[in-house]
Amino acid sequence: xxxxxxxxxxxxxxxxxxxxxxxxxxxxxxxxxxxxxxxxxxxxxxxxxxxxxxxxxxxxxxxxxxxxxxxxxxxxxxxxxxxxxxxxxxxxxxxxxxxxxxxxxxxxxxxxxxxxxxxxxxxxxxxxxxxxxxxxxxxxxxxxxxxxxxxxxxxxxxxxxxxxxxxxxxxxxxxxxxxxxx
Numbered sequence: 001x002x003x004x005x006x007x008x009x010x011x012x013x014x015x016x017x018x019x020x021x022x023x024x025x026x027x028x029x030x031x032x033x034x035x036x037x038x039x040x041x042x043x044x045x046x047x048x049x050x051x052x053x054x055x056x057x058x059x060x061x062x063x064x065x066x067x068x069x070x071x072x073x074x075x076x077x078x079x080x081x082x083x084x085x086x087x088x089x090x091x092x093x094x095x096x097x098x099x100x101x102x103x104x105x106x107x108x109x110x111x112x113x114x115x116x117x118x119x120x121x122x123x124x125x126x127x128x129x130x131x132x133x134x135x136x137x138x139x140x141x142x143x144x145x146x147x148x149x150x151x152x153x154x155x156x157x158x159x160x161x162x163x164x165x166x167x168x169x170x171x172x173x174x175x176x177x178x179x180x181x182x
Contacts (some may be wrong), residue, residue, distance in 0.1 A: 019035055
């Protein structure tokens with residue numbers, strides 16, 4: 001049973017991603033914070049359990065990044081939509097994740113074997129993105145507006161996301177040739 005737990009947690013995170021849509025759109029930041037916080041905890045917990053109990057699976061290798069990217073894209077795009085964060089951040093975060101998902105999808109469609117392993121920069125980036133959203137939601141829940149925090153946090157998230165994306169592009173640039181050949 002414990003070997004199934006990482007996939008259950010990833011599935012939970014994926015489902016929660018869609019539960020937060022109406023919450024953000026209704027500016028219910030307290031409930032969004034609770035659900036997002038649970039999703040963030042599940043992200044760290046599923047990876048820890050998969051490593052500790054050697055519970056890695058092919059389903060988990062697909063489900064975990066899909067849940068992560070879904071949560072991030074939904075959160076950043078909708079928080080920008082309700083003007084809780086700057087729009088440029090949503091474009092950077094969603095653009096990076098969309099690029100990664102598009103390349104993975106194109107490889108799957110063309111039967112190109114591509115196993116993307118998360119790089120340390122990606123793990124750090126995900127942590128920064130999650131913490132930033134938790135702090136934004138906490139501030140919004142308390143009706144606090146701290147412009148310098150949005151500026152500084154936006155800069156840190158943006159630089160981290162761009163750097164992580166550049167690492168993926170550099171590491172997997174070779175796939176471009178394979179995609180163009182077929």
